[in-house]
Amino acid sequence: MQAILGTRLAADVNLAAQIVLLVGLWIGFYFARSGQITRHAAMQTTMVMANLFFILFVMVPSFYQYVILGGTTGGIVARLMLIHGLLGVVAQVAGIYVILRMRTGLIPPRFRVRDFRLMMRWTLWLWTVIFVLGIGMYYYRYLLPKPVTTFTASLERFRQAGGDLVSQAGELRTAAERRDVQAARRAAERLVNLIEGKTGTPYGDLDKSGSVEDPGDGIGLLNYLRAFTKAAPEAPVASLAETVGGWLKTIRTDALAVIAAADPGAVGGKIENVVTLAGRVEREGIPKLMADAPPMIIIVMDDFVFTRKQVTVRKGTAVVWINQEGETHTVTADDKKFNSGDLSAGGIFAFTVTEAGTIPYYCDYHGGRKGVDMAGALVVE
Ligand code: HEM
Numbered sequence: 001m002q003a004i005l006g007t008r009l010a011a012d013v014n015l016a017a018q019i020v021l022l023v024g025l026w027i028g029f030y031f032a033r034s035g036q037i038t039r040h041a042a043m044q045t046t047m048v049m050a051n052l053f054f055i056l057f058v059m060v061p062s063f064y065q066y067v068i069l070g071g072t073t074g075g076i077v078a079r080l081m082l083i084h085g086l087l088g089v090v091a092q093v094a095g096i097y098v099i100l101r102m103r104t105g106l107i108p109p110r111f112r113v114r115d116f117r118l119m120m121r122w123t124l125w126l127w128t129v130i131f132v133l134g135i136g137m138y139y140y141r142y143l144l145p146k147p148v149t150t151f152t153a154s155l156e157r158f159r160q161a162g163g164d165l166v167s168q169a170g171e172l173r174t175a176a177e178r179r180d181v182q183a184a185r186r187a188a189e190r191l192v193n194l195i196e197g198k199t200g201t202p203y204g205d206l207d208k209s210g211s212v213e214d215p216g217d218g219i220g221l222l223n224y225l226r227a228f229t230k231a232a233p234e235a236p237v238a239s240l241a242e243t244v245g246g247w248l249k250t251i252r253t254d255a256l257a258v259i260a261a262a263d264p265g266a267v268g269g270k271i272e273n274v275v276t277l278a279g280r281v282e283r284e285g286i287p288k289l290m291a292d293a294p295p296m297i298i299i300v301m302d303d304f305v306f307t308r309k310q311v312t313v314r315k316g317t318a319v320v321w322i323n324q325e326g327e328t329h330t331v332t333a334d335d336k337k338f339n340s341g342d343l344s345a346g347g348i349f350a351f352t353v354t355e356a357g358t359i360p361y362y363c364d365y366h367g368g369r370k371g372v373d374m375a376g377a378l379v380v381e
């Protein structure tokens with residue numbers, strides 16, 4: 001069902017061509033073994049020169065888009081591309097070298113490999129390995145079904161996070177009363193992580209306990225607030241989000257003070273402050289935001305996928321995308337109705353749908369139009 005146009009067409013044509021070229025080279029090898037040298041030379045020359053075309057017009061552009069423009073070096077596809085591309089250049093240069101060596105006098109004597117038969121054999125094997133790596137890339141990009149996770153940043157999770165905030169603040173206070181430094185620091189870490197989310201700083205194993213504790217979904221309450229602000233940039237939502245953000249930042253600062261303190265009993269005032277503000281976020285902040293905000297949904301970008309590939313939304317819904325990983329992505333409509341530009345870790349983009357219909361979109365670096373690789377679709381009703 002996937003499109004036969006867009007980036008996928010180039011990949012499919014390249015794949016077919018590469019199979020032909022590899023088979024041709026092995027047939028050419030057989031010609032050499034059976035003494036048909038003229039045929040051998042003609043075959044290998046044709047295959048190597050034809051490959052130059054595919055390298056220059058399909059593979060280098062694809063590499064340029066994904067690895068260079070996207071700045072992507074992480075993830076299996078990018079790693080395969082790097083190894084494949086490096087070896088590919090070596091194999092292609094070796095192939096051209098052999099052709100020049102055999103057919104012309106252009107290679108100066110001191111650059112002439114003595115055992116060029118061995119070299120040809122090595123080149124053919126290297127080529128085969130590169131081919132297999134190429135198949136691997138094709139498999140990971142276009143064939144392997146990407147998990148459409150059940151993980152969704154949802155407003156329901158946002159609402160629950162208010163309760164998490166209150167219960168961690170409670171634990172913090174109890175721990176401090178018992179002078180339990182470890183428990184206090186653990187609760188403080190959970191508060192900070194809940195507020196920052198995994199793309200925030202600080203985030204992580206703040207109390208050095210050996211594990212990262214985050215009772216939330218990793219999005220971070222501050223990012224949820226930014227999503228609200230993007231979805232409804234006017235008052236009252238934006239100003240309310242700012243107020244709640246101020247409370248959360250104070251909680252974060254005070255929680256960090258608890259982690260740094262030798263005795264949680266010494267920062268009792270800050271802990272009381274955390275308890276008060278957490279209650280305010282839960283009771284006043286979150287419910288009011290949810291009541292005032294326009295209908296909205298959040299789509300997370302993580303692990304080179306839009307975690308909800310296809311979503312059905314009502315007209316008037318604000319769709320908010322959040323990039324939750326260190327790779328740069330874009331949210332680009334196939335028809336360019338919207339284009340986020342580069343979104344790095346924590347980057348947010350919003351678009352309010354106003355007309356019924358299907359809007360396919362993709363990441364400009366890791367996907368393509370018509371649902372290729374990193375891509376998704378909005379179905380507006
Ligand atoms: C002997 C040389 C080479 C052979 C036999 C070869 C073979 C292949 C094969 C079989 C594929 C899978 C089909 C596809 O996804 O398009 C592929 C893809 C690819 N190759 Fe090569 N390749 C060679 C050289 C290179 C070089 C020099 C580069 C360098 C920059 C390169 C970069 C890529 C990229 C980026 C893809 C993924 C294309 C995409 O799916 O968008 N290859 N190659």
Ligand SMILES: [Cu+2]
Nearest residue numbers: 328329363366
């Ligand atoms: Cu991307």
